[in-house]
Amino acid sequence: MLLIISLLMIICFIGLLMSKKLSALTALILIPTLFALLSGHGADMGAMVIKGLRTVAPTGVMLIFAMLYFMSVTDAGMFDPIIKRIVSAVDGDPVKIFVGTALLGFIVALDGDGATVYMIVLSAFMPIYERIGLSKLSVAALLLQCTGLGNMFPWGGPTARAAAAVQADVSTLFVPLLIPLLACVAWTFILAVMLGRSERKRLGFQQHIPVDRAALQFEEKGCVAWRFWFNWALTIALMTFLVLDVMPMAYLFMLATAIMFVVNYPQLSQQQEQIGRHAPAILAVAGLIFAAAVFTGIFAETGMANALAQAIVQTIPAALGPYLAVITALISIPVTWMVSNDVFYFGMLPVLVQAAGHYGIEPIEMARAALVGQPVHILSPLVASTYLLVGMLKLDYAQTQRFTLRWSFITSIVLLMVALITGCFPVYRSL
Numbered sequence: 001m002l003l004i005i006s007l008l009m010i011i012c013f014i015g016l017l018m019s020k021k022l023s024a025l026t027a028l029i030l031i032p033t034l035f036a037l038l039s040g041h042g043a044d045m046g047a048m049v050i051k052g053l054r055t056v057a058p059t060g061v062m063l064i065f066a067m068l069y070f071m072s073v074t075d076a077g078m079f080d081p082i083i084k085r086i087v088s089a090v091d092g093d094p095v096k097i098f099v100g101t102a103l104l105g106f107i108v109a110l111d112g113d114g115a116t117v118y119m120i121v122l123s124a125f126m127p128i129y130e131r132i133g134l135s136k137l138s139v140a141a142l143l144l145q146c147t148g149l150g151n152m153f154p155w156g157g158p159t160a161r162a163a164a165a166v167q168a169d170v171s172t173l174f175v176p177l178l179i180p181l182l183a184c185v186a187w188t189f190i191l192a193v194m195l196g197r198s199e200r201k202r203l204g205f206q207q208h209i210p211v212d213r214a215a216l217q218f219e220e221k222g223c224v225a226w227r228f229w230f231n232w233a234l235t236i237a238l239m240t241f242l243v244l245d246v247m248p249m250a251y252l253f254m255l256a257t258a259i260m261f262v263v264n265y266p267q268l269s270q271q272q273e274q275i276g277r278h279a280p281a282i283l284a285v286a287g288l289i290f291a292a293a294v295f296t297g298i299f300a301e302t303g304m305a306n307a308l309a310q311a312i313v314q315t316i317p318a319a320l321g322p323y324l325a326v327i328t329a330l331i332s333i334p335v336t337w338m339v340s341n342d343v344f345y346f347g348m349l350p351v352l353v354q355a356a357g358h359y360g361i362e363p364i365e366m367a368r369a370a371l372v373g374q375p376v377h378i379l380s381p382l383v384a385s386t387y388l389l390v391g392m393l394k395l396d397y398a399q400t401q402r403f404t405l406r407w408s409f410i411t412s413i414v415l416l417m418v419a420l421i422t423g424c425f426p427v428y429r430s431l
Helices: 002-018 024-038 045-075 080-090 094-111 114-132 136-150 158-165 170-203 225-244 249-264 268-301 304-315 321-338 341-357 363-370 384-393 397-421
Strands: none
Touching: 002 024, 002 268, 002 304, 002 341, 024 045, 024 268, 024 341, 045 114, 045 158, 045 170, 045 225, 045 249, 045 268, 080 094, 080 114, 094 114, 094 136, 094 170, 114 136, 114 384, 136 170, 136 384, 136 397, 158 170, 158 268, 158 341, 158 363, 170 363, 170 397, 225 249, 268 304, 268 341, 321 341, 321 363, 321 397, 341 363, 384 397
16 A cells, blocks of 8 residues: 555656646645645654654755855855956967866856856856857857756755755765766866867867957956955865865855855845845755655655565566666666656655665665766756756757757766766665
């Protein structure tokens, strides 16, 4: 009976999300509540949810303050001098322009928001793209690599979702992925050089082409020099402490945000304005994390997850069971393109985790494997920010998908191979 109920719950959850009958926030709360009542757990349902909330609370708090921190230092002009220097260095060389595009894209992607990357980078570089006549499809492909990888930071969303789904500490989940992510960053710069050389050939680039600086539309915010250096020193210190894991990630971001506010927005009215400006985006992401506690708490505590995992174990050939981490990584590439992160991480990952546990694969290893598909997921029709990129570049959406998919797939494979080499999750494991 539990198996049937769990299957029906997942089918209803995925179906209602994909058909857009319910939002992810409402589905994560209402669907498990309904099926908990059907399974006779109405009396202890509240305790299950509270247990789930306790597990995701640190992740939710971290996410709120991380988004507020990076959005606010961006507003304070932390990236403005860098943008100015990058723009002045690229000149008219397509290779330099694309490398500069990727560099600025990764810097801005620290805030985990694709829309911010597109708005800042394109406002700085669009006049150069148009003056030189560069391929905007190549620009889109590069920026989608930046946002796909930047989205994997804990405050970007998918990593926090994966951590919440397996009830793991987000820093423990993320830190081992840093080397694979850096490998993907290196590959993206290689891609920038490759696309730049292709444009050199297409445009017949032979010598330096001066760029009309008056054509640049990027508007600097007038960041005070000492504040610029303070913000970067604070950010570097924050990242260092995160990697060293000296304090809980949530507290580090709370502390850094408070310090940043005192320095950059000393007046109470300024701080309130910043919070009000970014509250909608922050609430939308953080709300999902806390709503997920209802789903994961009920799904695990009622025994549904275990019942479904047992059924999956029985259907998976014994020879493939020990390879579930790699199988999950490979599955995540197409599946996260077809469905939302909420469907995959809250609907499918918990089931795969339960099944993998029978072969000695840890939940946190499965969560890392499930993130491999993120470079391709950014191309999904369900990702709203991609429409912003396509609209700003005035490209055809389908053509952008076809051109970029091959490069994003390679990025996912690089992530997979380096993750296996560094031991983020196992190729094979059996009890």
